[in-house]
Amino acid sequence: MSMPGISMVKALNNGLRRALQDDPKVLLMGEDIGRLGGVFRVTDGLRKEFGSLRVVDTPLGEAGIVGAAIGLALRGYRPVCELQFDGFVYPAANQIISQLAKLRHRSGGAITLPVVIRIPYGGGIGSIEHHSESPEVHFAHTAGLKVVTCSSPQDAYDMIRQAVAADDPVIFLEPKRHYWSKGDVTDEPPAPLERARVTRPGTDATLIAYGPTVPVALAAADVAAGEGRSVEVVDLRSLSPLDMDTVRESVHRTGRALVAHEASLSHGFGAELAARIQQEEFHFLEAPVLRITGYDTPYPPSRIESDWLPGVDRILDALDRSMSY
Amino acid sequence: MSMPGISMVKALNNGLRRALQDDPKVLLMGEDIGRLGGVFRVTDGLRKEFGSLRVVDTPLGEAGIVGAAIGLALRGYRPVCELQFDGFVYPAANQIISQLAKLRHRSGGAITLPVVIRIPYGGGIGSIEHHSESPEVHFAHTAGLKVVTCSSPQDAYDMIRQAVAADDPVIFLEPKRHYWSKGDVTDEPPAPLERARVTRPGTDATLIAYGPTVPVALAAADVAAGEGRSVEVVDLRSLSPLDMDTVRESVHRTGRALVAHEASLSHGFGAELAARIQQEEFHFLEAPVLRITGYDTPYPPSRIESDWLPGVDRILDALDRSMSY
Amino acid sequence: MPRKPPTPTADARRSDGPIQFLTPEGALESDSRLGLPARLDLPALYRDMALVRRLDTEAIALQRQGELGLWPSLRGQEAAQVGAAHALSAQDMVFPTYREHGVAWCRGLDPVSLLGLFRGTTLGGWNPYENRFQLYTLVIGAQTLHAVGYAMGLVRDDAIGSGDDSRDTAVLVFLGDGALSEGETNEAFVWAAAQNLPVVFFCQNNQWAISAPYSVQSRVPVAQRASGFGFPGVRVDGNDVLACLAATGDALARARSGGGPTLIEAVTYRVNAHTTADDAGRYRPASVTDEWIAKDPLERLRRHLTASGAVDEEFFAGIERREHELADHLRTGCRSLPVPGPASSFEHTYTTMPAELGHQLAGHLEFVASGQENGATR
Amino acid sequence: MPRKPPTPTADARRSDGPIQFLTPEGALESDSRLGLPARLDLPALYRDMALVRRLDTEAIALQRQGELGLWPSLRGQEAAQVGAAHALSAQDMVFPTYREHGVAWCRGLDPVSLLGLFRGTTLGGWNPYENRFQLYTLVIGAQTLHAVGYAMGLVRDDAIGSGDDSRDTAVLVFLGDGALSEGETNEAFVWAAAQNLPVVFFCQNNQWAISAPYSVQSRVPVAQRASGFGFPGVRVDGNDVLACLAATGDALARARSGGGPTLIEAVTYRVNAHTTADDAGRYRPASVTDEWIAKDPLERLRRHLTASGAVDEEFFAGIERREHELADHLRTGCRSLPVPGPASSFEHTYTTMPAELGHQLAGHLEFVASGQENGATR
Numbered sequence A, B: 001m002s003m004p005g006i007s008m009v010k011a012l013n014n015g016l017r018r019a020l021q022d023d024p025k026v027l028l029m030g031e032d033i034g035r036l037g038g039v040f041r042v043t044d045g046l047r048k049e050f051g052s053l054r055v056v057d058t059p060l061g062e063a064g065i066v067g068a069a070i071g072l073a074l075r076g077y078r079p080v081c082e083l084q085f086d087g088f089v090y091p092a093a094n095q096i097i098s099q100l101a102k103l104r105h106r107s108g109g110a111i112t113l114p115v116v117i118r119i120p121y122g123g124g125i126g127s128i129e130h131h132s133e134s135p136e137v138h139f140a141h142t143a144g145l146k147v148v149t150c151s152s153p154q155d156a157y158d159m160i161r162q163a164v165a166a167d168d169p170v171i172f173l174e175p176k177r178h179y180w181s182k183g184d185v186t187d188e189p190p191a192p193l194e195r196a197r198v199t200r201p202g203t204d205a206t207l208i209a210y211g212p213t214v215p216v217a218l219a220a221a222d223v224a225a226g227e228g229r230s231v232e233v234v235d236l237r238s239l240s241p242l243d244m245d246t247v248r249e250s251v252h253r254t255g256r257a258l259v260a261h262e263a264s265l266s267h268g269f270g271a272e273l274a275a276r277i278q279q280e281e282f283h284f285l286e287a288p289v290l291r292i293t294g295y296d297t298p299y300p301p302s303r304i305e306s307d308w309l310p311g312v313d314r315i316l317d318a319l320d321r322s323m324s325y
Numbered sequence C, D: 001m002p003r004k005p006p007t008p009t010a011d012a013r014r015s016d017g018p019i020q021f022l023t024p025e026g027a028l029e030s031d032s033r034l035g036l037p038a039r040l041d042l043p044a045l046y047r048d049m050a051l052v053r054r055l056d057t058e059a060i061a062l063q064r065q066g067e068l069g070l071w072p073s074l075r076g077q078e079a080a081q082v083g084a085a086h087a088l089s090a091q092d093m094v095f096p097t098y099r100e101h102g103v104a105w106c107r108g109l110d111p112v113s114l115l116g117l118f119r120g121t122t123l124g125g126w127n128p129y130e131n132r133f134q135l136y137t138l139v140i141g142a143q144t145l146h147a148v149g150y151a152m153g154l155v156r157d158d159a160i161g162s163g164d165d166s167r168d169t170a171v172l173v174f175l176g177d178g179a180l181s182e183g184e185t186n187e188a189f190v191w192a193a194a195q196n197l198p199v200v201f202f203c204q205n206n207q208w209a210i211s212a213p214y215s216v217q218s219r220v221p222v223a224q225r226a227s228g229f230g231f232p233g234v235r236v237d238g239n240d241v242l243a244c245l246a247a248t249g250d251a252l253a254r255a256r257s258g259g260g261p262t263l264i265e266a267v268t269y270r271v272n273a274h275t276t277a278d279d280a281g282r283y284r285p286a287s288v289t290d291e292w293i294a295k296d297p298l299e300r301l302r303r304h305l306t307a308s309g310a311v312d313e314e315f316f317a318g319i320e321r322r323e324h325e326l327a328d329h330l331r332t333g334c335r336s337l338p339v340p341g342p343a344s345s346f347e348h349t350y351t352t353m354p355a356e357l358g359h360q361l362a363g364h365l366e367f368v369a370s371g372q373e374n375g376a377t378r
């Protein structure tokens, strides 16, 4: 099946449809995902197609959604939850961190919880507060969870199906500002879910991004190319586990690493990357690992969010700094 | 007032008593803190002394405790909440991360929330699951919160009073495995709450610790001294804001940095320290920043926790590695 | 297959239905379950409902023109909000959700300040102490616990039960029908009940939580929830401004006197989509909405006022003039809301800016001053 | 000062009180509100209560000897647990808290497996599918939502309402009186009610949540909570094994047939401290505990069995022998619980160990093999 020029929303929709078709134990649940098709229409039409027992409009309660999903998984189902926005994941923190992540381990492997938690995340779409958060570190720091994020329609289509098929709980982060970006999608066998991808090869520096910042990183690499600098862009795709092999190989070659993400700087995802890279490539780094991130403040009002977010210019400035070491 | 040889529990108790005496707006709230005096007896006797309106036994609900504390602060009170154990903080995540941390900023400074959240945390006391967690990064990553932790009775006494007096929300982490360690406590004017402390001076390497790992770090430095290595131990005390001046000054001198904490390695507190140090001291580091931490697994059953926790031997091994660069 | 629970009995007989004083036809009747307040300023109630509706209409227009990013319309809920707000004493504290523009208006907020949040120029927009009206809360249910804590403060301040009307204080917290399903809301009920706190929970059951009809949340009326916690629940016609006023007044008085919490369910309807970003056509038939429009809260009071001869044509004309002024004020005010400066995100994160954040701010200001921006400028 | 809410009416008249069949004196009476099951194995109920009490006593002893880190005693709650468990069908699924040793016993778990969690050798201890008894949950309230989700699965599996006794399935989830205050528990009520799920919430109101008396949580009985969500709440004498059995049987049957959820409140008492680490003397007078000991659940059934002549001396002697065997089994079993190997923390964190975790494991194994340990060995 070839799907030319479809949006990430449509790619996710197609991926979920395939998952529902492929396995009768898959079901979707969340606030407004049924009749409405989700506030971003990711589940559009699926309730009609698969019925209200498999595409479930839930009561308004995030702990309930994740807690009930755990129970469904204990009964042999593969629930795919939608939490409506990044900022509304915290009421479910207890169920995610203390229950979902730990139950398999606690049971010595007797319990398998193939639960996917989809979260539209990140800023840049002019939203109101609590609708532009980047909570990835809370999950990446929690043993027992997989955390992944897509940056293109093709990855969205492949990765959501891989996440549903995975036997571990997966936090599936959808960069909402790229929901409407289009791309061709095919049914080729995808790369493993845990694998990072070198999206643009380069030799002078490695620019690591994921989810919302991947297109930004590619744009920055474009400009840098015009300035005579060859930037390699790595799209992490999987935040946990982290594909350090791909990162290491790249930084080893370029000697320079930069990380771009929207979450606040302090204890953001870049911290772990920097910590690992400086340790594993100590003798090969020509400059410190630099981070281009959101600031250590709450996410700002939308009229000034574009300055707050790590953009092309801030990445290029950091590249200058890196190259000047 | 001089308090010779008192435990950290007693020091906290005395500090809270002083805080209650000094300001009628201070009140304590939490599960079992009244009649029982808290499961660790930190609030022992305070209900009797100050009454049940100021030392409040609350219903069983962590969101309720923090949410109600916010409301009390909006009315001009200075609530000090106890969350019974580290593992039970997650039901309050929404109130802490989306409300407590953000309200002042959202209101443009009109709202002040002098709320303290005390959390006995960390492992090493043979506890059952959910009673040995180290959730500090979740808070340190959240703009708007202060996060501090004490490692001695004197600091416990000083820092709890400073936390109560602070006008920002403070997550106050109490290393429960040192609750019964004793030390002399005096009423001298304390150092600022945000300041790290060089607990033991040294010249060969900087070993950074906080809360539960400080005594472990000091023990390791002792052994290292016997082996002819001079290790400087820095007790961070404040995790957010982070006193980078003290850290930088030390690492600049020694050229080597190690971090020890109980939380899991990936995205643990050491990641941010490593990221900053490698950036700010790039030219002066003689070895990569190394981390000695809990592993990327759930906290283990207590019979094997001591191997899982970063101990003296693991620190010394890391020191060997650092020195061999 | 799930068996259907017995559907809650429809309000067949009047005495089972929500408390109502003003029929959709504009007749004023009594209700054996509740008395009307002695002094009633019906023209003022109408005026506020009309102005609040205009405020809402104008904000929707501003959103369509691209001046606001989003607007949650209160249309249909004017009686619930204005009725509840008119029952407040000056010293009472209000905790709203994001839809209480009508309450804000009655509390005396400059309505322009409501727009900043939706225009993206602020995260707050007003000082919550000035009009004793807290900031909007978008995280469903979170404010109910703040209300409870505030009420605990009132108890400790001896601000209830003194008998002094200018001193005794209560908390009025708003929530939606969907919010009844959040754990935090129920914890608020636990605390309010166990400690007998002076807090009134005012739930506008507008039948919908975005696309979810109330049946997704519950099979019994909202007001019944309170019985499970051991405090009174009251069900009123939310399109009857007098019922909303009377029930809220009664509950607030009880709270102020030390009589504890109440849950009020105002049965009403969200006439517009959830927000301007929502498309209600995807999940509900227009016919139901039309039925509710026939029960319009303004219309019934207008009928009553006209029929009773309490007001004349000039009264309505005067309101229309004020509506125009209000609309002008909103349009002008909205466009001149200041865009926050680059330092503003950094300010007020803490009472004193930490050194590290100061460095970030300095770097940011330099970046902005250099004329660079998010996109590629070189 | 907070005004005191009206205290819930004491169970003055029998018909207001908890459902009871067996009086503390051992008399068997009927209760107009509920029928007794047709077939009752009273000796088996007594036997299980006696053995479960012995299990508990022995575990406390093991804790005193340092073999367990902690033990939450069920003493006083034997009737509630054994009664509820005897109402289960094989296919029903149980979600316990951390105190349901009696239910575990009746489900056929090897009681030694209960000890690992408290000895610190495991985080689980049994396969939750084998006896259809899930792992203990220490985070108050969390398991109620798992139960609800499992019940959603039953609905989707068409495992209710078929009329086939070996097929229709329900979920029985345990919780304490303190757990009623957690938001998650109330969300579970919301879901169970709105979707009419086959789940029975069995609350052992043992009057205490550690040091908090029930009045800290609520001013009305536990069972009343259900009415706020629109499903039945039943209050039974939790020290009457027959009342617990009958009410649970009734509720489970309703759930299996598609009749939806029930909340059962078993009014009982935590005779011992919260756990062996707790000191109840700090917060409650021994006299109240003594009153409850007089209502001992075992004693009243023993009286009834003896008086009715249903059993002879040999019956009790036989139980005593089994108690000794059980105690021996626990002592031996406890001491021989395997200490997990160094790799065990790393295993089962994921279905397949990620490469990075594999590196950490390799390093850890090397560290342990080198004979080093947490303390300083050099």
Ligand SMILES: Cc1ncc(C[n+]2csc(CCOP(=O)(O)OP(=O)(O)O)c2C)c(N)n1
Residues within 6 Å of the ligand: A031, A060, A062, A084, A088, A091, C099, C138, C139, C140, C175, C176, C177, C178, C179, C180, C206, C208, C209, C210, C270, C274
């Ligand atoms: C914790 C949380 N979850 C989800 C949302 C997304 N959301 C915004 S409004 C809404 C529906 C609220 O319905 P209701 O409480 O009835 O209030 P109404 O909008 O009808 O006034 C939802 C699900 C949210 N804001 N907060």
Ligand SMILES: Cc1ncc(C[n+]2csc(CCOP(=O)(O)OP(=O)(O)O)c2C)c(N)n1
Residues within 6 Å of the ligand: B031, B060, B062, B084, B088, B091, D099, D138, D139, D140, D175, D176, D177, D178, D179, D180, D206, D208, D209, D210, D270, D274
């Ligand atoms: C979320 C959470 N908060 C706090 C605790 C600490 N804690 C353990 S047991 C307990 C009391 C529980 O009381 P109840 O629900 O009545 O059960 P019981 O112990 O009486 O069986 C508390 C507060 C916990 N385990 N989980």
Ligand SMILES: [Mg+2]
Residues within 6 Å of the ligand: C176, C177, C178, C204, C205, C206, C207, C208, C209, C210
């Ligand atoms: Mg609604």
Ligand SMILES: [Mg+2]
Residues within 6 Å of the ligand: D176, D177, D178, D204, D205, D206, D207, D208, D209, D210
């Ligand atoms: Mg209890």
